[in-house]
Amino acid sequence: MKALWIVTGMFLLAGCATPLPRSLRAPHITPVSVAAARAHIAPMGVRVRWGGVISKVTNDPHATWVQVISRPLRHDGRPRRARFSDGRFLARVPGFLDPDIYAVGRKITVVGVFSGYKKSLIGSYRYNFPMVRTFAVHLWRIRPHYYTRYYYADPWYYPYPWPWGWGVGLGPGFGP
Missing domain, CATH: 2.40.50.140 (Nucleic acid-binding proteins)
Known part of the structure; x- marks a missing residue:
């Protein structure tokens, strides 16, 4: 059974390889x-x-x-x-x-x-x-260029402009 999983994994990885044209x-x-x-x-x-x-x-x-x-x-x-x-x-x-x-x-x-x-x-x-x-x-074909927008990890973070430059974190998580 273990050998079957190894062979299946090798075939899956070989399918991901991009060969030379x-x-x-x-x-x-x-x-x-x-x-x-x-x-x-x-x-x-x-x-x-x-x-x-x-x-x-x-x-x-x-x-x-x-x-x-x-x-x-x-x-x-x-x-x-x-x-x-x-x-x-x-x-x-x-x-x-x-x-x-x-x-x-x-x-x-x-x-x-x-x-x-x-x-x-x-x-x-x-x-x-x-x-x-x-x-x-x-x-080679022209590949489209994708723009990625990054978000903060804290879903409760609100970047309120305090005078000292910090935002307000309203819940658990990470700030900027």
């Missing part, structure tokens, strides 16, 4: 960061999985160049909401990507081959972008 699964991914590529530490030709927030989309006749502000990836491949970045990178996607769908501010994860550097401008600053020739692109 099928398009982002690739063998022999090298854990190289964008910062390492910018510092010229990363070897050319390794497979990488990078992601972040789209900064710019440019379409050429044969490919689309997606400029991405790098973010660290979660266990499921989705870019984290982080206040810092390893830098920017360029993803070369064969074919056409609609700039209205792949819009600025959307989260994206790419799998591809690190293929060198390309100098380009960000404003008037000359930036050395690491390039990725992609063979898989995953555009």
